Amino acid sequence: MKRIALGLALVALATVPLWVGGTYYVNIASQILFYAIFALGVNVLAGYAGLVSLGHAGLFGIAAYTGAKILGAGFGHLSVAVAAFAVTLGVSAVFAVLALRGTGLGFVMITVALGQIVWGVAYRWISITNGDNGVTISGRPAPLGLSLASPRGFYWATLAVFLVAVASMAVFVASPFGASVRGTRDQPRRMNALGYNVWMIRFLAFLLSGFWSGVAGLLFLYYNQFISPQAVALTASAEALLMVISGGTATLLGPIAGAALVVIMKNVASAYIERWNFVLGAIFVVIVVFMPEGLVPGTVRLARWAVSGRAP
Amino acid sequence: MSALAVRALDKSFGGLRVTADVSLAVEPGERRLIIGPNGAGKTTLFNLITGELAPDRGTVTLFDRDITRTPSRRRPHLGIARTYQIITLFPRDTLLRNVTLSLLGLSPQRWNPLARLDGQRALIGRAREVLERVSLGQLAERPLGQTSYGERRRVEIAMALAQNPRVLLLDEPFAGLSIEERRDVLRLVGSIPRSVTIVMIEHDMDVALDFAERITVLHFGEVVVEGTRAEVVAHPKTREIYLGE
Amino acid sequence: MASEERAAAPEVALALTEIDAFYGDSHVLHGVSLRLGEGRLLGLLGRNGAGKSTSLGVTVGLVPPRHGTVTVFGRPLGGRPPEVIAAHGVALVPQGRRVFRSLTVRENLAVAARRPRDGAPPSWTLETVCALFPRLAERQKQMAGSLSGGEQQMLAIGRALMSNPRVLLMDEPSEGLAPQIVAEVMATIRRLKAQGLSIVLVEQNAKLVFDVADDIVILNSGRVVVDAPAATLQADDIDLRQHLGIY
Numbered sequence: 102m103k104r105i106a107l108g109l110a111l112v113a114l115a116t117v118p119l120w121v122g123g124t125y126y127v128n129i130a131s132q133i134l135f136y137a138i139f140a141l142g143v144n145v146l147a148g149y150a151g152l153v154s155l156g157h158a159g160l161f162g163i164a165a166y167t168g169a170k171i172l173g174a175g176f177g178h179l180s181v182a183v184a185a186f187a188v189t190l191g192v193s194a195v196f197a198v199l200a201l202r203g204t205g206l207g208f209v210m211i212t213v214a215l216g217q218i219v220w221g222v223a224y225r226w227i228s229i230t231n232g233d234n235g236v237t238i239s240g241r242p243a244p245l246g247l248s249l250a251s252p253r254g255f256y257w258a259t260l261a262v263f264l265v266a267v268a269s270m271a272v273f274v275a276s277p278f279g280a281s282v283r284g285t286r287d288q289p290r291r292m293n294a295l296g297y298n299v300w301m302i303r304f305l306a307f308l309l310s311g312f313w314s315g316v317a318g319l320l321f322l323y324y325n326q327f328i329s330p331q332a333v334a335l336t337a338s339a340e341a342l343l344m345v346i347s348g349g350t351a352t353l354l355g356p357i358a359g360a361a362l363v364v365i366m367k368n369v370a371s372a373y374i375e376r377w378n379f380v381l382g383a384i385f386v387v388i389v390v391f392m393p394e395g396l397v398p399g400t401v402r403l404a405r406w407a408v409s410g411r412a413p
Numbered sequence: 414m415s416a417l418a419v420r421a422l423d424k425s426f427g428g429l430r431v432t433a434d435v436s437l438a439v440e441p442g443e444r445r446l447i448i449g450p451n452g453a454g455k456t457t458l459f460n461l462i463t464g465e466l467a468p469d470r471g472t473v474t475l476f477d478r479d480i481t482r483t484p485s486r487r488r489p490h491l492g493i494a495r496t497y498q499i500i501t502l503f504p505r506d507t508l509l510r511n512v513t514l515s516l517l518g519l520s521p522q523r524w525n526p527l528a529r530l531d532g533q534r535a536l537i538g539r540a541r542e543v544l545e546r547v548s549l550g551q552l553a554e555r556p557l558g559q560t561s562y563g564e565r566r567r568v569e570i571a572m573a574l575a576q577n578p579r580v581l582l583l584d585e586p587f588a589g590l591s592i593e594e595r596r597d598v599l600r601l602v603g604s605i606p607r608s609v610t611i612v613m614i615e616h617d618m619d620v621a622l623d624f625a626e627r628i629t630v631l632h633f634g635e636v637v638v639e640g641t642r643a644e645v646v647a648h649p650k651t652r653e654i655y656l657g658e
Numbered sequence: 659m660a661s662e663e664r665a666a667a668p669e670v671a672l673a674l675t676e677i678d679a680f681y682g683d684s685h686v687l688h689g690v691s692l693r694l695g696e697g698r699l700l701g702l703l704g705r706n707g708a709g710k711s712t713s714l715g716v717t718v719g720l721v722p723p724r725h726g727t728v729t730v731f732g733r734p735l736g737g738r739p740p741e742v743i744a745a746h747g748v749a750l751v752p753q754g755r756r757v758f759r760s761l762t763v764r765e766n767l768a769v770a771a772r773r774p775r776d777g778a779p780p781s782w783t784l785e786t787v788c789a790l791f792p793r794l795a796e797r798q799k800q801m802a803g804s805l806s807g808g809e810q811q812m813l814a815i816g817r818a819l820m821s822n823p824r825v826l827l828m829d830e831p832s833e834g835l836a837p838q839i840v841a842e843v844m845a846t847i848r849r850l851k852a853q854g855l856s857i858v859l860v861e862q863n864a865k866l867v868f869d870v871a872d873d874i875v876i877l878n879s880g881r882v883v884v885d886a887p888a889a890t891l892q893a894d895d896i897d898l899r900q901h902l903g904i905y
Contacts, residue, residue: 275529275530276529277526287503291501293486450706588707589683617707622905652903655903655904656903
């Protein structure tokens, strides 16, 4: 049953450019996919490790800025990717070491500060980042000779990366290490008493989370051909967290659903509803009241109730 | 050679001396009971032994190996396991998964991000055996949230036994249990082989006094009486502490 | 006034009947029953974890009983919120004193002031409490957190009295106090009893309780194992050691 649903979903995703109705919507689909990758990355920490971060736009942005600078220096797209991931992992490690000095609220506050530092650098170190004007790039990679310049081409490339991300997340979640991470979320003191190195587990989870945030950031850069401090702002981190929470933390489908919700509201609904921000906010309130566990687990619960007739 | 020995252990929080020059030695295979009124420092002593708290002074040795500076996460690898007064299990998981996590803690597999945990047959097989030992084998697939308090207390002990400890610390294992449940847990504790040294903190004298071979009485962080049950019962300090005479 | 009321049929000031209480799933009290006669002092004894504080918690409404009833002067109040039970004249001197550390002595007392339920003029006011505890009178403007243990105990008792209770519950008032301070506390308890207050005194120290209690209830692992007038029990009875000490 699950496999059939999975197969259908794959077919639907692969054929999006054919049925979604126009390049505008293909682009929306691409955005949903790389924001979903970002949300999946944030979910590793917020959902599976129980560590809420409000600074991940910093890692998202660092990958994009690094990519932009390396590309601007004349290097090829492969070098861009390697450099972007190396830098993002390095910065993630620094973030992790600093943030893990705190727990709970302390951790959140440190990540806010770190994200703001990245934003501040992006905004003020004008000689490198061009400040508010941002950095423009031209061109997208052409892996194996296939051009990603068109919306369709880019969509399929993003889809491929998205599928790799989801698959690797699924493997991580089912693995012993994934169980260790969830254990540190539920009972860190007990995990320590059972012989686990809680700090190291959290540190590695942070790196994993940072890596996928960086992947999303690089895709963002190629999509927009542009990176500016706005993508690194606190609101960007908050949005990513909202995607995860509204969709359902500690699930695979949740962050994807949350990303779709936010991107669609931002781009599509905003064309029809002037106060789309208000509507998005109202939707979040409804989710918190009726489905506090998130859209995806909440829908499953309500569906079960509708089918069985028992109380939700 | 003692299985577990602490010497001149001291710990203060601000001005409060919670553990005051405590020394005790538990022989291999011994069943030791630690008792004392509120605030005597019993759980603090356990925390010092497991390394969750660092002492201000004094040493902790395990089979003559000084572990005072060993980080708490390494001590289970050396053979110390403990249960908690308040149940600290993994509520979203099944009983089988709870015990598997305990076994995983000592296995290098715990770092593996690629294999499937559910595919680790040897590990999961051993987890089932442990659940059988505590008479919970038939509930292995039950989520923890759907088990009774008495069953959870037994899972707490299973988590510790799973790690094949040489020294087992039980912190109030009978707390909140009904009479039948107390009997079950007492039988379980009684069935643990002599290869495991057991130190227990308990208030319920009816079950604990039968279990104990030697008793250490703590009061205001100090060891005030120690000996066999008969010696402790007869000691005037014991009467003073418990009956106010 | 108090003696006239006592000359009439003695009332039951507080009655717990077949109380079952849980902390989460942990079954802490099993069918606990006890009765406090008006103007009498009930000593509630037992080891750690026996359920003494939980029994008080059920009485004041901090722990809802799953089964059983709580009545105060005949009125069923089991399961009602603590502020309702307090308004019916039940006051608690909690374990560990728990004075409001950042308030002064005077503020601690003023904040707890309450008129008696029947509208009569209050017997306990700032003046009368300070008369009972001269040491507190001297320190009215002092922060409660800087008082000594004994002074905090006096303050906690005074604070409970300020609500003009009909039933006073005291949870281990001698804990952590030097012997001479303990003697002062016990003297205070005797005075309150002489004034007709109905008191439940929870203690681990049996000897203290036997000196002052009219009735004794002993809890063991959440069950009542002894329930008798104090006069019929001897402090060093073999049975009691089994329930209170090591045997």
